[in-house]
Amino acid sequence: xxxxxxxxxxxxxxxxxxxxxxxxxxxxxxxxxxxxxxxxxxxxxxxxxxxxxxxxxxxxxxxxxxxxxxxxxxxxxxxxxxxxxxxxxxxxxxxxxxxxxxxxxxxxxxxxxxxxxxxxxxxxxxxx
Numbered sequence: 001x002x003x004x005x006x007x008x009x010x011x012x013x014x015x016x017x018x019x020x021x022x023x024x025x026x027x028x029x030x031x032x033x034x035x036x037x038x039x040x041x042x043x044x045x046x047x048x049x050x051x052x053x054x055x056x057x058x059x060x061x062x063x064x065x066x067x068x069x070x071x072x073x074x075x076x077x078x079x080x081x082x083x084x085x086x087x088x089x090x091x092x093x094x095x096x097x098x099x100x101x102x103x104x105x106x107x108x109x110x111x112x113x114x115x116x117x118x119x120x121x122x123x124x125x126x127x128x
Contacts, residue, residue, distance in 0.1 A: 011092065014099045020113045023122035026085045030054075034083035035076055037066070039097055040116060044089050049126040051119060054087065062086075062097055067104050084109040091115035 005013065021029065030036050036054040038045065039062060050056070055076060057065045064072040068079050076082075084106060088094035094111035101109035112119065120126055 014095050018098055018110050020110055022113050023119045023124055026112050027124050029085055034085055036085050038087050040089050049128045052125050052127050063100055063104060080105045086111045088115045090117050
């Protein structure tokens with residue numbers, strides 16, 4: 001009898017259900033109307049900068065702000081077919097966040113492989 005999966009195994013399971021994308025693909029998706037959502041906490045945003053045009057939504061508010069049926073949704077949460085790319089610092093928490101959005105019916109939600117650090121390393125735009 002096996003026990004519950006550890007976080008590494010669980011993360012692998014979650015990622016099998018996502019179509020994760022890399023930095024360049026995320027950049028192109030944003031140009032085509034996808035919503036980039038930065039869930040990093042404030043200290044990381046202050047330290048490393050921001051992705052121009054990305055919507056900053058703290059992780060603990062993500063579902064409330066992006067659920068198109070939610071009472072606390074943001075104006076950008078226009079429907080369940082919205083393409084959303086969740087971005088954390090290194091691409092771990094964003095996978096779990098994207099799964100949570102899937103559970104709310106946002107089936108086109110995904111995350112950025114390597115997170116903000118991969119975006120920055122790829123030489124894509126960052127503002128201070």
